[in-house]
Amino acid sequence: MSTQETPIPAIDVRVIPPRDRHPLIFASLEALKPRESFMIVSDHEPRPLQYQLQTRFPGLFDWRFVEQGPETWRVVITREGGSDCGCCCGS
Template sequence: MCNCNVTETVIDVRQIMPRMRHPLIFNTFDQLAPGEAFLLVNDHDPRPLFYQFNVQRPGAFGWDYQEEGPELWRVRISRAA
């Protein structure tokens, strides 16, 4: 089944103040329905965020790199079905 008309949410945090990034990302994640995802865009590897997800939402998320630098990282973060 194609969800061709569904637009995926993209969060580009490159222009967002660093202290506001993780709260925005977690708030967005918490609003996802099971199986939904959003695309995170960043100017560095968001590995610390991955570790934070493992602590705060263990087993509840998917993490799929779409692009891995060196200047742009894109990660699809999904809520487990």
């Protein structure tokens, strides 16, 4: 019997106007349930976004690079499981 992994949804920010990227990403983060993930695909290193994420939601999300340039960066963000952080994203 084979086990198939569920594909991780992706947001390709390369096709989204710059002013709309972070609002879309943060709305997607807030919608994640514990242990759910999505991937961000970018044409630049998304370190500023990572710092914002760590500041707004310390310890709530795991950030894992799966590709690091030079032309494409892919990051999988996973919501950690089940603690109440008292933030607006419903954990």
